[in-house]
Amino acid sequence: MAQASEDVNFRHMFRIPTKGDLRRKANSRSSNSTKKDDDDEPSTYLCGNSLGLQPTLTQTYMQQYLDTWATKGVFGHFTDISDSELVPWLHVDDDVVPQMAQIVGAKESEVAVMQTLTANLHLMLASFYRPDSLRYKIILEGKAFPSDHYAVESQIKHHSLSPSNAMVLIEPPNPSSSPLLPTDHILATIDAHASSTALLLLPGIQFYTGQLLDIPRITAHAQAHGILVGWDLAHAAGNVPLQLHAWNVDFAVWCSYKYLNSGPGSIGGCFVRDAHFERPRLAGWWGSSKSSRFAMTNAFEPIAGAGGFQLSNPSVADTTALRASLDVFKRTSMGALRERSLRLTGRLEEGLLASRASGCYRIITPRRVEERGAQLSVQLNPGLLDAVLQRLEEEGVVVDERKPDVIRVAPAPLYNTFEDVEAFVRIFGEACLEAVARGEQSGSSVMAEGGKEDKGWSEIK
Ligand SMILES: Cc1ncc(COP(=O)(O)O)c(C=O)c1O
Known part of the structure; x- marks a missing residue:
């Protein structure tokens, strides 16, 4: 390190x-x-907030992946290849989790590399947003990235509730003079809706203004009111040091194509705090334990951890590209x-x-x-x-x-x-x-x- x-x-x-x-x-x-x-x-490339540049290792690892596919076919899932850095495809997701967990400050069991950001956000909302007659609101920012806005709006409708009263949008206190969201203003909005709010969703770093929010303070404040707290870390993962476990964050989602340099639309990340491993979820076979996954018995045995929230077998191409980038991160520290x-x-x-x-x-x-x-x-x-x-x-x-x-x-x-x-x-x-x-x-x-x-x-x- x-x-x-x-x-x-x-x-x-x-x-x-x-x-x-x-x-x-x-x-x-x-x-x-x-x-x-x-x-x-x-060139003078200052756009890693949108799409990170390609690590030189990416081409090497992608070629190894293609060679394995070409020469081993389906056996690539299980075979250790002597002239490849990569693990058998069955383990590609597990292979990248330790380094990803370091980057976001989490236990390895709390991190899954899976799906994409918006899909992961939906999966997390399906698990964490369980509205009842008392607590049914979701607080988010008024200028949230549109995909987050759509995800929240559609989840509220999915529960046959109305966004007009279940969706609380935090706007800047003085929009004509500043687009920023002061922490006290966020806390005051939480206070104003404390007893009826189920969930708070905010960005670690706001995509438009670049503002880094006070994740530990806001999380603790909302949780003290019985509100679950999730973070969109698209612009924070690989950019700033994070301590998701120590900050007691409930869940978080992120993408890997910005500061994590794994290529356009590449695989996403997901954090589920250990206290929530038993939550209800939308399930898929990749979330079932490896020992039972191929038994085809229809008995879902969730992996004890964020991995238990996975759905599909992960794209090996995406995960290989992520591995190349994480091998650069491995040489340093956040x-x-x-x-x-x-x-x-x-x-x-x-x-x-x-x-x-x-x-x-x-x-x-x-x-x-x-x-x-x-x-x-x-x-x-x-x-x-x-x-x-x-x-x-x-x-x-x-x-x-x-x-x-x-x-x-x-x-x-x-x-x-x-x-x-x-x-x-x-x-x-x-x-x-x-x-x-x-x-x-x-x-x-x-x-x-x-x-x-x-x-x-x-x-x-
Ligand atoms: C803050 C933020 N949230 C969500 C998304 C959507 O990500 P995806 O298309 O990977 O679901 C983006 C994409 O750039 C983003 O910047």
Whole structure:
């Protein structure tokens, strides 16, 4: 395990797209007809909050998986292969659980690698949301990721209840001045609905603002009122240190394609606290103990743990890709990664605040490092977004956008560098000033706010 002071830059273990890679329509570099001078330079990829980059091990392990399938067929389920790092397919899920449990701070028995995030959320709600005439509400944020909103809404309807009174949406206290959700405001909303609420579902890190919520405090507060607490950790898993067991979280779900780098749509994760292993559930054969799984007796014998909530045999391709990424995480610790992440994101913040273009945007992510992970969300002045994104694309800078005017910028500590951050700040600043100048020339209302004055979020909204 690496200590916090060790350098944890694992960039050499990732495939960083070059600028030419991003420009070409084809994958193959030989198909390039219109070559540019900087085609071979690495791109500035700051989008690990959306899709993490590919570890170099992924190709090696995927090839081993394909070779096993090609040469062993069905026996790949049971056979130890001497020239492969991978376990027989029957055990692929168990193989990745220990490292995943480390990353989220849980006992191994409390973690399952299974399904996908939204599917896992439904499975957890089926187990944990058991409304009765007294407690029937679910509290979530008003700007929850739409899939979470749909999952909760449909679960409420599934119990023949009405979302209009069973779904409590937490909105920012002052939406015109800040999109953030202060902890006290969340706690006050819980208090206001305490006796009628069955369940609280919140994001560890809010996808739009990048706000890291106070998971232990909010969990303890809700539980003191008899409310079960679940967390969507899509943007937190592999990004910030988590202690799900110590924080007494009831359940959590996450995906593995963001900071966990296992490829688009890859397999999800699920945490069930040990006190809940006996809960009712929607069952499938993969949740039944290995000894009985193939007996075909119709006697469901749930695995004692989160694994007992699995349904189907897991995608070996997905799980193999996850194993490749977790083998990188294995070389370090979340503490060491967080230390580097704080420095990278701190440098990004400093650069953005000191930029000549700082009047063109505002950082909406909390300034306190305890309240954020790797990502900063930057809100541009109205009318600038499209021109700025176009310029970033031309320069091989990858971030993602949330219309109408926010970009999310996330230096991932495993593979991003301080040079990436500095390149972004420079190119982004130039792009903003150019967009303003172009807007002024064309007589549109695009404005720079002029220097580094601190404008209120509402003023530039
Ligand atoms: C916060 C959050 N929740 C849920 C989802 C949905 O994930 P999936 O499509 O894997 O179910 C996403 C996807 O990006 C997300 O960011």
